[in-house]
Amino acid sequence: MAAMKEKLIIRITEQQARFLADIVIQEQRSRSEITRQALNQLLVEKSNKYNDNQAKNGETKPTK
Secondary structure, three states: OOOOOOOOOOOOOHHHHHHHHHHHHHHOOOHHHHHHHHHHHHHHHHHHHHHHHHHHOOOOOOOO
């Protein structure tokens, strides 16, 4: 895995912390790995939704 260059600090609720702890135990992965995967899935979903909305509205991506 490539070295991580960015750091993100977030606050979560006690309930979210318990859920995260349960997932860490179940999947035997680090909190960072699980959080990165969840964030990536959210960003991909949002990006796809945004691109779908642009396509429906007839908009095109700007070219560089």
